[in-house]
Amino acid sequence: MKKCVLIKLILLCLGLSSYFSVAEQHPKPPPLDSDTLLTTGSSYFPYVDKDAQDGGWSVSLVKAVFKHMNTPIYIDILPWQRGYKWALEGKYQGTFPYVHTDERAKSFIYSKRINSIPVRIYTSKEMKVNTLADVTGARLCLPYGYSLSSEQSEFINAYKLSVQRAVDARGCIVQVSKGWGDIGFTNGYLKRDHNSKLLEVFDSVSIIDIPVATIPLYYIVSKELENAQAHIDEFNAALALIEQSGERGQIDARFEAIANQK
Template sequence: MGAFPYIASKQRSEKFLYSLPINFVPVRLFVASDSAFNRIEDIHGKRLCIPHGYSIGKAEQTVIDQFAMKINRAKDGIGCVGQVQRGWSDAGLTNGYIQAIKLRHQTETEDPIRIFPQALYSEPLYFLISKSYPDAQLWMDRFNQAFVQLAENGQKQQIDQLFLAALSKQ
């Protein structure tokens, strides 16, 4: 019936209904661990890797425009890490909950990237339902109503805390 998590995009909004924002993910910039870029401002005019299939939303476009970056594409997020390590791209964007040390087992190298601590933006994530699904708007309204109730009674905040605690243990 529906899917989560998705960011908002013009293309998706043509086919899907969006819920209220369920949570927000901080987005951070990463560079190669041996990069000479020591400040986010150092990436001005450089190459930014974004995986194929990832939407470039308003927030990503703001970063691209603000830093006059050129876009390179890779197969996936790990592909972007590889491009940045090899110097084919200068930087990438990552979910702010990911830590560089967690990538060791996927890339087989010591801390393949360095993630800047400051978040560039916070990306809202949504539950989606296809507009072609029977009674899609009714289902979305029900979902949003239940979500508001979870937030009002404090259960959403409890779920968020459990999620953050689980992330810190990985």
């Protein structure tokens, strides 16, 4: 009898464990037929961050814009390359946040600026940088596929930097820390405590707190979509409305405070 009771208790516990495991995952519900489908990536603090309020700075702004457009949206979080490809093919109405490049502008229409990135450089611990002139002729590491803004290209030309590549951002940090490269670009917010995983790898290099560039970020729509320009026009009009109402200022202030915490 006791053995049967024990077995029942074990089965009950297993059932509850399974229930709580599923409940804790909080699976995202599928989109409604009336939803406009958008896509973005992940782990791009503070602009897109699953642990941040509202999913990040850019996500919060885009949600506010579409609310003023009276358009319900569903935002899919996908690997960046896949989301970009599917947005290009018109499977999604739009994607964000992206920097402007001449090559990308051949395929996408850009909104007005939604955010800006403060760009800094990092160096090896041994390299001494007091002014940007100290990096003249340095070896700059860029990840494969990294899109340079016009400001960054001007910086490279102005300081006669030679460019070498690594598989990803972490690879560039390794190159610089070992002296195989001299400098790399980074989002100026990445030195903050909210990026503990990134800070672990950044411990091996020094982030130089001198502004290099300020790069605008945009919401973009594929030219493959028939309504692309009309959609961007409507988006820009709603963006202007949240600027005039002060809502954008409130969102910006909230995320600037988070991003600048020490």
